[in-house]
Amino acid sequence: MSKRILIDTDPGIDDALAILLALASPEVTMEGITTIHGNCSVDQATINALSILELAEAKEVPVAMGFPLPLVQPSLLAAETHGDTGLGYAKLPEPRGRPEVRHGSDFLIEKIMSNPGEITLVAIGPLTNVAFAIRKEPRIVEAVREVIVMGGAIRYPGNASPLAEYNVFVDPHAAHMVYHSGIPITLVPLDVTYQCILTPDDVKRLQKNPSRISRFIDDSTRFYMEFHDEYQQIHGCAINDPLALALTFAPELCDYQELYVDVDISGGISMGKTFADFHGLAKKRPNMKVALSVRARDFMELFLERMELLARSVGVFAKHS
Amino acid sequence: MTPTRIIIDTDPGVDDALAVLLALASPEIQLEALTTTQGNVTVEKATRNILSVLELAHASYIPVAQGSMFPLVQPLRASDSVHGASGIGNSKLPEPRSKPVPQHAVDYLIERVLAEPNQITIFPIGPLTNIAMAIRKAPGFAKAVKEFVIMGGAIHEGGNATPLAEFNIFVDPHAAHIVFHSGIPITLIPLDATHKCLLEQEHVDRLLKIKSPVSQFISEAVEVYLKSSLERGYAGSALHDPLTLATIIAPELLSLKEYYLDVDISGGVSMGKTFADFYHMTQKPANMKVALDVRAEDFIELFLQRMERLSQSIPD
Numbered sequence: 001m002s003k004r005i006l007i008d009t010d011p012g013i014d015d016a017l018a019i020l021l022a023l024a025s026p027e028v029t030m031e032g033i034t035t036i037h038g039n040c041s042v043d044q045a046t047i048n049a050l051s052i053l054e055l056a057e058a059k060e061v062p063v064a065m066g067f068p069l070p071l072v073q074p075s076l077l078a079a080e081t082h083g084d085t086g087l088g089y090a091k092l093p094e095p096r097g098r099p100e101v102r103h104g105s106d107f108l109i110e111k112i113m114s115n116p117g118e119i120t121l122v123a124i125g126p127l128t129n130v131a132f133a134i135r136k137e138p139r140i141v142e143a144v145r146e147v148i149v150m151g152g153a154i155r156y157p158g159n160a161s162p163l164a165e166y167n168v169f170v171d172p173h174a175a176h177m178v179y180h181s182g183i184p185i186t187l188v189p190l191d192v193t194y195q196c197i198l199t200p201d202d203v204k205r206l207q208k209n210p211s212r213i214s215r216f217i218d219d220s221t222r223f224y225m226e227f228h229d230e231y232q233q234i235h236g237c238a239i240n241d242p243l244a245l246a247l248t249f250a251p252e253l254c255d256y257q258e259l260y261v262d263v264d265i266s267g268g269i270s271m272g273k274t275f276a277d278f279h280g281l282a283k284k285r286p287n288m289k290v291a292l293s294v295r296a297r298d299f300m301e302l303f304l305e306r307m308e309l310l311a312r313s314v315g316v317f318a319k320h321s
Numbered sequence: 322m323t324p325t326r327i328i329i330d331t332d333p334g335v336d337d338a339l340a341v342l343l344a345l346a347s348p349e350i351q352l353e354a355l356t357t358t359q360g361n362v363t364v365e366k367a368t369r370n371i372l373s374v375l376e377l378a379h380a381s382y383i384p385v386a387q388g389s390m391f392p393l394v395q396p397l398r399a400s401d402s403v404h405g406a407s408g409i410g411n412s413k414l415p416e417p418r419s420k421p422v423p424q425h426a427v428d429y430l431i432e433r434v435l436a437e438p439n440q441i442t443i444f445p446i447g448p449l450t451n452i453a454m455a456i457r458k459a460p461g462f463a464k465a466v467k468e469f470v471i472m473g474g475a476i477h478e479g480g481n482a483t484p485l486a487e488f489n490i491f492v493d494p495h496a497a498h499i500v501f502h503s504g505i506p507i508t509l510i511p512l513d514a515t516h517k518c519l520l521e522q523e524h525v526d527r528l529l530k531i532k533s534p535v536s537q538f539i540s541e542a543v544e545v546y547l548k549s550s551l552e553r554g555y556a557g558s559a560l561h562d563p564l565t566l567a568t569i570i571a572p573e574l575l576s577l578k579e580y581y582l583d584v585d586i587s588g589g590v591s592m593g594k595t596f597a598d599f600y601h602m603t604q605k606p607a608n609m610k611v612a613l614d615v616r617a618e619d620f621i622e623l624f625l626q627r628m629e630r631l632s633q634s635i636p637d
Contacts, residue, residue, distance in 0.1 A: 069457060071453075071457060071495065072498055105458070131393075173495055265586075265590075266587050268587070269481055
């Protein structure tokens, strides 16, 4: 039976790829997208989510707009990583669809509470919506099936500060709230996502199926690759969010450890640093499952095959409906 | 003069209950609604307590919306030692018959304020969780609130939750940080002023001369609070929350000055400490008016007169 998922996201190039992966995967049913500030403003994130759904002919998936700002920290937007629109060099047409009237956090609460034990939430942006939803309706902690969170850097260095991963750095207080809520979490940190590199050769392979999907991937990731080249000397780009999405239906791609994980919110140089208590020093029970190694080639192959499938099914030109 | 329209966000709490009674007893005020939060007690107790107090004062027509169960980031605290296990001392109010509105307090606040921009003054007299959530959830909320009058903080005065931090701020310092930096006009009533307004046993005895469930309630409610205050070296129990209403009914009693205020959320020994930039060291513009002093005797007299009037209107 196909898994029912919600994606909380700030698309964002790799977020867009995660949405496409969900749409290309029969193992999951996408029940909705909630948007959040992060890689771009929440307004832009919402436009992007709607455009990506329309690009992939999935405009029936509802989109609900969430928070424009982090809870406590000042806003921090990532134009240098994801470009002005958040999608690199890709230019998607203005979406025709509109977001839900409901707030993203209320959408999460309603979906989860009306389907107890059913919904897997894939949170691939800053955790503001999720934290807020937990505070407003604490019972979602019991009612959600699982939360797969892309975020954090355990043994790996940060990508927003020397210590902190971007999603956590943008709203460390929200991450703190979610980590300590008792909600069942699988954390997908940079330790595993930075092993999954989309290379220029991979993008070339996708172009063998000419389609607006493969063109979108080319245009969006080219920008992302230039950024990775310039800042991180990686040939290609890490596709963080699609890995988190893939773990909803292919958990065997990673190896996990049950750990007590916390995040520094004390405002010093380690602000937003996620750390795991590997040696039981804190004497606290594990609060999440952390993916610490990944079969990266297997995942990349899965991702590319799914994108080829989607490219073939969508074709070159947008269908007018 | 048209009365000032207010919503009180509260965690009753002994002095919270007294603030609600003072609002009901004051013709200058139109109490439009109450929203509840955790703080002195859990939010369920807060809601039950406030519904009971409204029934006691024949004011059950006022809507109550229940709010956040936990502070934003910090763990939950509730202080049975000061306010008694029920939250309002030894008072034995019956279980309320009325119910809160079905909406969450955050949505209720947003809806009421956005429906009538710049009409509603909000009096947060507990931890600021609901208010911070409303500010973040509806970006237009901050601009549409007429003003906030907040009981919280300790500027020159020591704290009452830690040596440095006042209780309401200490319970949810992150929420206070959000509210302080929201750009909404704020009047802050800190311990510096409230610790001067002490309700003493002789005041309670004066009220008890009027036979009324109201005076009886006040006497029972403050019993535990009075005892713990005396143990802490005060002559009486501080009317923290009622003093916020002086901004409407007797503003001349308060010495208000504008300052840039901030709150420490860095998690060290100063967690929740509120501080004012008296010497413009941060070069930041003032973000609120702060009451650092009050004509306390006049305020106590005013409070007692209003409670006498309310007691007379609701005889045994």
